[in-house]
Amino acid sequence: MEVTITVNGAAQTVDVEPRELLVHVIREELGLTGTHIGCDTTSCGACTVLLDGTPVKSCTVFGVQADGRSITTVEGLGAGGLSPMQEAFKQEHGLQCGFCTPGMMLVGTALLEQNPDPTDDEVRWAISGNICRCTGYINIVAAIRAAAAAQSQPPAAASA
Amino acid sequence: MLPSAFEYHRPSTLEEALALLAEHGEDAKVLAGGQSLIPLMKLRFAAPEHLVDVNRIEGLDGIEERDGSLRIGALVRHNHLAASDVIAKYPTIAAAAPQIADPIVRNLGTIGGSLSHADPAGDLGSVMLALGASVILRKAGGEREVPIGEFLLDTFQTSIQPDEMLTEIRVPTPSAGSGGTYLKMERKVGDFATVGAAIFVQMANGTIGSAGIGLTSVGLKNLKATTAEAALAGATPGDDAFAEAGRLAAEAAEPVTDVRGSEAYKRHVVDVYVRRGLARAVEMARG
Amino acid sequence: MATQEQEIRGIGHSVRRKEDDRFIRGQGNYIDDIVLPRMLHMAILRSPYAHAKINSVDTSRAAAVPGVIAVVTGDLMAQHNLAWMPTLSGDTQAVLATDKVRFQGQEVAAVVAEDAYTAVDALELIDVDYDPLPPVVTPQQALESGAPVIRDEKEGQTDNHIYHWENGDKDATDKAFAEADRVVSLDTHYPRSHPSPLETCGCVADVNMGTGQVTIYMTSQAPHAIRTVFALVTGLPEENIRIFSPDIGGGFGNKVPVYPGYVVATAASLLLGRPVKWIEDRTENLISTGFARDFHMHGEMALKDDGTMLGLRVSLLADEGAFHADAQPSKFKVGLFHIVTGSYDFPAAHVSADGAYTNKAPGGVAYRCSFRVTEASYMIERLVQNAAYELGMDPSDLRLKNFIEKDQFPYTSASGFVYDSGDYQGAMNLALEKIGYADLRKEQEAARAEGKLYGIGLASFTEVVGAGPHKDYDILGLKMNDGAELRIHPTGKAILKISSQTQGQGHETTFAQIVASELGIQPEDVKVQHGDTDNTPYGLGTYASRSTPTVGAATAMVCRRIREKATKLAAHLLEVSEDDVEFSAPNFTVKGAPDKAVTIGDVAFAAYTNFPDGMEPGLEGSYYYDPPNLTFPFGTYAVSVEVDADTGEWKVRRMVAVDDCGVRINPMIVAGQIQGGLTEGFGTAAMEQITFDEVGNCIGSNFVDYLLPTAWETPKFELFETVTPSPHHPIGAKGVGESATVGSPAAFVNAVIDALWPLGVRNIDMPLTSAKVWEAIQAARAAG
DSSP states (O other): OEEEEEETTEEEEEEOOTTOBHHHIIIIISOOTTSOOOOSSSOSOTTEEEETTEEEEGGGSBGGGGTTSEEEOGGGSSSSSOOHHHHHHHHTTOOSSOSSHHHHHHHHHHHHHHOSSOOHHHHHHHTTTSOOSSSOSHHHHHHHHHHHHHHHSOHHHHHO | OOOOOOEEEOOSSHHHHHHHHHHHGGGEEEESSOTTHHHHHHTTSOOOSEEEEOTTOTTSSOEEEETTEEEEETTOBHHHHHHOGGGGGOHHHHHHGGGSSOHHHHHHOBHHHHHHHTOTTOHHHHHHHHHTOEEEEEETTEEEEEEHHHHEEETTEESOOTTOEEEEEEEEOOOSSEEEEEEEEOSSTTOOOSEEEEEEEEEETTEEEEEEEEEESSSSSOEEOHHHHHHHTTOOOSHHHHHHHHHHHHHHOOOOOBTTBOHHHHHHHHHHHHHHHHHHHHHHHTO | OOOOOOOOOOTTOOOOOTTHHHHHTTOOOBGGGOOOTTOEEEEEEEOSSSSEEEEEEEOHHHHTSTTEEEEEEHHHHHHTTOSEEEOTTSOEEESSOSSEEOSTTOEEEEEEESSHHHHHHHHTTOEEEEEEOOOOOSHHHHTSTTOOOTTTTSTTOOSSEEEEEEEEOHHHHHHHHHHOSEEEEEEEEEEEEOOOOSSOOEEEEEEOTTTOOEEEEEOOSOHHHHHHHHHHHHOOOGGGEEEEOOBOSOOTTTTSSOOHHHHHHHHHHHHHSSOEEEEOOHHHHHHHSOOEEEEEEEEEEEEOTTSOEEEEEEEEEEEEESSOOOOSOTTOTTTTGGGGGTTBOOSEEEEEEEEEEOSSOOOOBOTTSSSSHHHHHHHHHHHHHHHHHHHTOOHHHHHHHHBOOGGGOSEEOTTSOEEOOOOHHHHHHHHHHHHTHHHHHHHHHHHHHTTOEEEEEEEEEEOOBSOOOTTTOEETTEEOOEEEEEEEOTTSOEEEEESSOOSSSOHHHHHHHHHHHHHOOOGGGEEEEOSBTTTSOOBOOSOTTOIIIIIIHHHHHHHHHHHHHHHHHHHHHHTSOGGGEEEETTEEEETTEEEEEEEHHHHHHHHHHSOOTTOOOOOEEEEEEOOSSOBOOEEEEEEEEEEOTTTOOEEEEEEEEEEEOBSOSSHHHHHHHHHHHHHHHHHHHHTOOOEEOTTOOEEOOSTTTSOOOOTTTSOOEEEEEOOOOOSSSTTOBOOOTTHHHHHHHHHHHHHHHHHHGGGTOOOOOSSOOHHHHHHHHHHHHHHO
């Protein structure tokens, strides 16, 4: 079945089997391997992408369901450079093995759209559908809050 | 874990969807949020030949109060429900919605899908039992309203017919002086409940007019603690009444021993949660 | 030429990680990201039974599925002498079952197909005829007389007993117990858990028939050792085998062993002449790859009434599963468990261990742990607390009374370890101060008066890492030494090739920082290469917190080796004698004339452009490090909890962690390691567990049942440090990756038991689910 998905801003048409999971469409048909697979039971969130701006676990969505809709993957964060979220994950040591990181950054990005200045607990709640085995979450929370702080600065101050 | 092949249908109207269900009968499954169905298909516990994706059908995601009831469209996502202003008057729902699964799953999971899945560990079944809700089942050329207690039949079994689709949930609008909550014991975010207790009370002249109690994960389906509810009707709210209700609810529960805890433990938690839930609900009802 | 004044961001600097740039862009290169031309996909059929005889395997229906290229069975593997393989403990393990299956999830057959979906479809069409056999699901059951013999294929194996191992002085220990005023004992089961890195295991095997080259991309924590094992198992020439570990999505011990899937995929590629990819799903990972722990332990401590510790006796029974596959130094049957005397000055100690086969998955891997030190640390720290209460002492006082004193180091323990350095009092006092111990005890008293259950738990762990000296440490004969190779290019930039493999620890940054400190080349100018056996020096890999103790040392030593030559070159450039040159990164300076200097960059350029007659050109070297001793990180963790007596739910109020891992190369990364380790320790204490039902079905076969803590449950840890350098390590570092997982479970459990002690609760086995806590309270109340 032919589907057209707007992927990180660009429309892409791919031929997929209905049973093909969105994560496989993204990784194998579209070649965007930044989206990972960590479990099969919609438990870990490593495969999280934004579907029309909302975080979903792409191992629990069929690719055909994304037809006509838009998805954002980690490759779509940051136009050319790094987004504040990506930069903050590096600065705050919010990643170790890097496997959960794309999902965490996308959830963080969506959170800040809704809540530009979340508390520690609000961040912890928001990322509680995503598992990290390396960091103990402290620095992930710090990174998302640092990104919030960076985004809330006026552009002039941010670049200064 | 990869699903078996199936034929995919994406109707854009309810009529189209109902026609597909009528045509394919038991070979078809409705795909709503997919958060329970797709994992089951990946495990190959489910292998429907036809999947009817209802996500593009308009008009199934409304939340509104009308004619004495709250009407929740079957496609309302858990997070949408949790964020809705309308449910402030329905604190049992307000308490439960943010505790379902995890935040990302709640972005896709739907209320209609959750109830149709009829998992005894599902939270919403208990909530709807406590609130005396009903579901609207549509088929080509007709619809029927079924009380939730008659809808949830057994583990993963409802009274829905293969050609029917759940389109709406109706919850009676409570009068002033009501309260409720949902207490859920889970080992971590995203875990199914070890025990859940949905509580609703409607006060009447300082006494409890009526009460609704639904229990999660302590039976082959969500249970309505009817003896406890009956004991509360007309009772003076207080520790004695709550303790008696807790005792009766625990007695009505049918838990089994598993990794989450022993039968005795779960029964005990039902007791504790019903007592605690009632105290909170009554406090809320008194404003 | 004058001295360059620039800060070298070497040891002690929280340099941001060099590896992050690719990960935050989604440009990591994990195993499943590798796609080769003409690549096939493999899926494995696994046993539904814990124990069953295989009568037949009929693959005809599966082979007929369009897109299926081959179906591999045990019989086919047997024709190539590959139906069995050696384990890291010198046992054998079935690659694909031929005679019978011995655990639920065991590999029975494999389908190789054009795509993964087709391969999984075809699995359902393989018909296996089983005769179920009685399963053995506990080690106690396994050792009963008349128990079904699981390993009946092994010559001479007539029961399920695998080994008996002892350590320490039994007579001296018996004497200590005979003289004791008091003996305190504890029986506990350290439950079976699983490292569960977020990325599962997998490989892409690519056998080139034309060149004979065998390239295996593999999620391996130990690529060099794996290459040697593959050469031995398959008979392929080792120089033609290239193991390539790409980016690894976490390991925690799970990715040390060789798994059947690797062998089958390689055999399939060899037979078919096409690359074969095999990626586990999560259930396969949980039910078949290396589990951890699963020790049934009995500990006894002999004490004087004044609290003086006289002796320690521990016996344990290990549930090893169907194949004895522990990844550990070959000399030791239960790893380094004999570190069980911990931080205390025991005059005598004795450990006795037995292992048994059961119908469960093999493994015994060290889940973020240095070879069973986690189980040991748990036993001693739980026992110390119970001993304190039995004596009527505060647990902190009993610890302080018996700690090995600062001036006793190097300290030879009753079990034979030589502890390198330590300041246990210092770490404990800091932890007590930071958590406000005295005030907490008062608060606890007040809370108790109100019927509330507050608890405070301590754990003062001593770890043992960095295996190890060649005399005692080898795996299947391979000495546990590691190498580093450093090449400095003419422009003064460098490439460091190391034998260990990062799985998130930040090697690409920290090892570059060691070079920075030793030679003055900034970390961003040192590219660290690892994971590719063709392009890195030999070594045994990353696990057991050994990379910094071994490879970190090798890195420092190769720098020093190169510095000797660099000094000669500097002397040549500065036109002075070598003895007149001194080095302070990045400058080589003439003694007494600080304005006369050249930098490492100048020297590097000269090594290729302007070297003295008779000197070999170039500036590079290699070093293999054989550690003179192990290193012994330590610390004290303090936890306060509140327990809901009505439901058994417990919540961490505060968690203070004081770690001493010697010199910290990158403090930011060290803190990250500790935070992660504490979380895995918390997970172990609170929720992680793989259980089996009475017929051997694995409960815990996916993340719905095998629970990992999310950000919501995970406590907010407070980290502090003391620094006691290792005297024998070139830069004084001890290793830190696992301390927190080793030390913290006992602290959480001690806190909960502390809350419940007045009720009569003496022990609860992990994980401390609310149900178990409540049952323990009920049982204690019933006992009165």
